[in-house]
Amino acid sequence: MSAWPRAHGGAVLLARLRAQPEDFFVDEDLGFAADGSGEHVLLRVEKRSANTEWVAKAIARFAGVAPEAVSYAGLKDRHAVTRQTFCVPVPIKREIDWSTLANDEFHVLEAQRHGRKLKRGALKRNCFRIQLREVRGDAAQAEQRLAAMRAGGVPNYFGEQRFGRDGDNAARALAMFAGRRVPRHERSLLLSAARSTLFNAVLAQRVAAGDWDQAVEGDVWMLAGTHSIFGPEAATDELRRRLREGDIHPTGPLWGEGALRSAAACAERERTVAAQQAELAAGLEKAGLAQERRSLRLYAQELSWQWNDAGLCLQFALPAGCYATTLLRELAEFAVVDSPGAMQE
DSSP: OTTSOOSSOSOOEEEEEOSSGGGEEEEEEOSSOOOSOSSEEEEEEEEESOOHHHHHHHHHHHHTOOGGGOEESOOOOSSSEEEEEEEEEOOTTOOOOGGGOBOSSEEEEEEEEESSOOOTTOOSEEEEEEEEEEEEEOHHHHHHHHHHHHHHOEEOOOOGGGGOTTSOHHHHHHHHHTTOOOOHHHHHHHHHHHHHHHHHHHHHHHHHHTOTTSOOTTOOEEETTSOOEEOOOOOOHHHHHHHHTTSEEEEEEEOOBSOOSOOHHHHHHHHHHHHHTHHHHHHHHHTTOBOEEEESEEOOEEEEEEEETTEEEEEEEEETTOOHHHHHTTTEEEEESSOOOOOOO
């Protein structure tokens, strides 16, 4: 992650991240409420220093259902305090006293019936409160950097969590493409890491060129707040205005089989990056994943900050699939007390 170019210049602070779990607080926002009836129960859970999959298995044991029957919208960081929703199938005639499900790692905040199973990715955003400690650097420079990040956004890199504890998921994906057999759940993880590697490489190239947030001939565009894309389309004055105002964003490839949606100079750059990592690209194509697009630019919603006795506290929200670490790296270099686990997907 340290090798990816920054858009706003070098880090202006040194700080300690995750000195304690409460320093990294994440609150999942599904964007909808339980409907109050049906054969599923949505459990709002607060967990501390616990892995999402481990909590899901503990809920399954308590409810007497198969582990795969418990679903959640996305993975949340282990080395943190997080609030997220788990979905459990429970027949209408059966009631469970969820208040008795509690331990040192997690407890249930509320339980409500719902008519549909919660699917992976079915969330609106994640809200963060992050306390930085032992902060070193100029406060005025830090505030200028934060204001620039709020106004102009940051590169939408996939965070280091995508690439495994030792950063070797892309290498493991190559071994899988070469014929190594892996469990089904691991296969999905490694395909995601391979895709993320190629996307980050394209984005890094555009950050280095200074046009990650500008119009390049042949760009495909994404409407802010959605996954809807259009183009390629010529960069008219109106399109440039929408780009400046954050209404649309340029996109990069999530690699797969089929033709690139982009064209001209944009497509040429993307093909060049794919050729440099040809084994990853070929493996993704052979796996049958379709070409998709992801925004190159990330805006933090409701970004605010406050200096306190401990250091600097940041609050913001990010759309599903985006990473707090990619925002933080534009501000600071960090001493991380514990290695990060998987964050949201």
